[in-house]
Amino acid sequence: MTTAVVHATTVENVTVIATESLSKRFPRVTALDRLSVDIGPGVTGLVGANGAGKSTLIKILLGLSPATEGRAQVLGLDVATHGGDIRERVGYMPEHDCLPPDVSATEFVVHMARMSGLPPTAARERTADTLRHVGLYEERYRPIGGYSTGMKQRVKLAQALVHDPQLVFLDEPTNGLDPVGRDEMLGLIRRVHTDFGISVLVTSHLLGELERTCDHVVVIDGGALLRSSSTSDFTQTMATLAVEVTDTDEHPDGTAVLRARLQERGITLHARVEDGLPGAGHVLLLEAAGEETYDVVRDTVAELGLGLVRMEQRRHHIAEVFRTDEQQQPVPRQAQNQALLKTAAERGDGRDGS
Amino acid sequence: MTAAETRRPDGAQTRIHNIGYRSYDGPRLGRAYARRSLYSQSLRGAYGLGRSAKSKVLPVILFAVMCVPAAIVVAVAVQTKMTDLPLDYTRYAITTQAVIGLFLAAQAPQSVSRDLRFRTVPLYFSRPIERGDYVAAKFAAMASALFVLTASPLIVLYLGSLLAKMDFADQTKGFAQGLVSVALLSLLFAGLGLVVAALTPRRGFGVAAVIAVLTISYGAVSTVQAIADVQGSTGAVPWLGLFSPITLIDGVQTAFLGATSAFPGGHGPGTGTGAVYLLVVLALIAGSYAALMRRYRKVGL
Numbered sequence: 001m002t003t004a005v006v007h008a009t010t011v012e013n014v015t016v017i018a019t020e021s022l023s024k025r026f027p028r029v030t031a032l033d034r035l036s037v038d039i040g041p042g043v044t045g046l047v048g049a050n051g052a053g054k055s056t057l058i059k060i061l062l063g064l065s066p067a068t069e070g071r072a073q074v075l076g077l078d079v080a081t082h083g084g085d086i087r088e089r090v091g092y093m094p095e096h097d098c099l100p101p102d103v104s105a106t107e108f109v110v111h112m113a114r115m116s117g118l119p120p121t122a123a124r125e126r127t128a129d130t131l132r133h134v135g136l137y138e139e140r141y142r143p144i145g146g147y148s149t150g151m152k153q154r155v156k157l158a159q160a161l162v163h164d165p166q167l168v169f170l171d172e173p174t175n176g177l178d179p180v181g182r183d184e185m186l187g188l189i190r191r192v193h194t195d196f197g198i199s200v201l202v203t204s205h206l207l208g209e210l211e212r213t214c215d216h217v218v219v220i221d222g223g224a225l226l227r228s229s230s231t232s233d234f235t236q237t238m239a240t241l242a243v244e245v246t247d248t249d250e251h252p253d254g255t256a257v258l259r260a261r262l263q264e265r266g267i268t269l270h271a272r273v274e275d276g277l278p279g280a281g282h283v284l285l286l287e288a289a290g291e292e293t294y295d296v297v298r299d300t301v302a303e304l305g306l307g308l309v310r311m312e313q314r315r316h317h318i319a320e321v322f323r324t325d326e327q328q329q330p331v332p333r334q335a336q337n338q339a340l341l342k343t344a345a346e347r348g349d350g351r352d353g354s
Numbered sequence: 355m356t357a358a359e360t361r362r363p364d365g366a367q368t369r370i371h372n373i374g375y376r377s378y379d380g381p382r383l384g385r386a387y388a389r390r391s392l393y394s395q396s397l398r399g400a401y402g403l404g405r406s407a408k409s410k411v412l413p414v415i416l417f418a419v420m421c422v423p424a425a426i427v428v429a430v431a432v433q434t435k436m437t438d439l440p441l442d443y444t445r446y447a448i449t450t451q452a453v454i455g456l457f458l459a460a461q462a463p464q465s466v467s468r469d470l471r472f473r474t475v476p477l478y479f480s481r482p483i484e485r486g487d488y489v490a491a492k493f494a495a496m497a498s499a500l501f502v503l504t505a506s507p508l509i510v511l512y513l514g515s516l517l518a519k520m521d522f523a524d525q526t527k528g529f530a531q532g533l534v535s536v537a538l539l540s541l542l543f544a545g546l547g548l549v550v551a552a553l554t555p556r557r558g559f560g561v562a563a564v565i566a567v568l569t570i571s572y573g574a575v576s577t578v579q580a581i582a583d584v585q586g587s588t589g590a591v592p593w594l595g596l597f598s599p600i601t602l603i604d605g606v607q608t609a610f611l612g613a614t615s616a617f618p619g620g621h622g623p624g625t626g627t628g629a630v631y632l633l634v635v636l637a638l639i640a641g642s643y644a645a646l647m648r649r650y651r652k653v654g655l
Contacts, residue, residue: 099472
């Protein structure tokens with residue numbers, strides 16, 4: 001027992017999902033095309049346009065659909081031979097509605113817990129816990145038919161988490177939610193990993209919304225891997241600092257003075273000013289080399305006698321990461337890729353702006 | 355949410371703990387347990403247990419309608435000191451077939467159409483159980499529900515007959531034959547009802563379709579049988595019985611379980627024809643299972 005646990009942990013630390021030239025071909029469509037990707041623990045975003053092969057990949061990883069060629073492992077178990085063992089340890093939240101309207105959330109989730117193999121008492125306890133964690137309280141005793149979309153999404157998430165899996169697959173969990181609901185759902189997904197210690201694979205066709213939630217993003221298109229990269233690596237190496245100051249009688253244009261003074265001190269400023277945001281034109285974007293940059297900015301502002309309105313870290317959109325990288329190392333499918341990323345980024349921005 | 359624990363200085367009892375996420379280290383009982391759980395949930399569901407009060411009404415009424423006549427028969431038999439029951443054990447289900455049909459029509463769609471219509475099926479298949487487990491559990495649960503419905507009045511009759519001090523050996527034999535007959539009937543009806551219900555995801559249509567399959571086939575078969583009987587082609591009567599579920603059961607029990615046929619003129623099948631009946635019944639049961647397996651192959655995820 002102990003060895004098994006140790007072994008499982010080791011495997012988990014290395015990789016949660018591993019695919020090796022995984023392909024799935026239907027008579028007329030190639031859903032997955034030699035996909036090789038390693039996914040570690042944490043929250044991983046799986047991005048792709050509709051029909052990019054996201055759902056097919058999840059189906060194969062659950063051991064429900066055999067791959068045409070290639071291999072895949074989930075939690076160190078081969079999907080072709082250990083489908084049942086995998087499904088006992090992972091949770092799945094489908095994209096579509098899957099809730100019967102005439103039962104309460106509690107009854108439904110208890111039943112699903114038992115379907116995952118939990119004994120009756122444990123199923124009831126875990127259901128109460130899980131529903132509380134996803135934010136359903138008194139309403140959990142009412143029939144699901146009367147729930148809002150946001151509450152239904154929470155029930156769907158609860159049934160995927162109720163058996164305390166090591167990994168959950170969330171298929172488009174923010175679909176159909178309003179901006180506030182989206183933010184709440186994304187925060188909840190983040191907590192699934194940070195507080196519950198469960199690794200997450202979350203799919204979306206919106207690149208923008210995954211950047212805040214995911215540690216790692218995998219982009220697939222036409223069933224092939226487009227890019228797999230870590231979001232945290234990126235933000236560490238290229239932090240951008242946004243600084244906004246007030247004007248004084250002495251310095252009628254505080255922003256310009258500060259810009260000049262900072263350049264003297266050897267800080268790289270981005271020429272581009274932020275558009276479309278409140279205070280646009282008054283915000284300086286500069287590259288933070290490390291902790292000392294903050295000190296330099298603080299001292300300079302103090303010397304000039306300006307008021308510091310804000311100094312905050314800006315994170316790039318994931319779309320920008322991919323765009324820059326592609327410009328540096330062009331890939332054959334570039335045109336197509338950029339089109340995809342652009343649409344994804346635009347949708348993401350559109351959502352952010354609303 | 356952020357405070358891990360809020361403690362009031364005055365009493366140790368009035369503590370509010372936010373214990374955070376607890377992981378589950380207990381047993382995971384796996385596939386066989388999940389299949390059993392699905393079976394018991396579906397069986398209970400057929401009688402409205404674990405469901406709303408409204409959904410208990412119909413099954414309970416139908417159950418009462420099945421058992422009350424048996425109780426009356428027993429009461430009369432005991433009062434008038436009969437030496438044999440006025441109604442055979444094997445005949446009871448044939449007489450009350452409308453009630454059985456109604457029960458099946460109401461509960462089969464409830465059992466399978468809901469999961470299909472609200473697309474809950476993928477949630478089952480993303481768990482350890484597989485297609486075969488799901489179909490087997492649903493099939494077994496429906497058959498068990500029908501068996502409870504049809505065997506209960508037989509138990510009433512049997513207990514009554516013992517109370518009236520009728521011949522023990524004779525009554526036990528009849529009772530056993532009756533049980534075998536209703537077991538076969540339960541399997542056959544459950545299979546047919548579930549297949550029809552699984553093909554009509556809308557519950558209302560499912561109810562209508564099950565009733566239609568049972569009554570239209572029985573109506574047509576018994577009419578044609580009556581015509582054949584009147585026109586003197588009595589040899590055709592047993593063969594015609596192959597085309598409706600209830601006459602199939604009637605034929606099997608006439609041939610093998612010592613029942614008197616309810617066919618027009620009592621022209622039930624002999625042992626040879628009876629074997630064909632039995633084969634058809636078993637083929638239909640196996641066919642229903644295969645059809646259900648096929649039906650669920652497409653709804654995986």
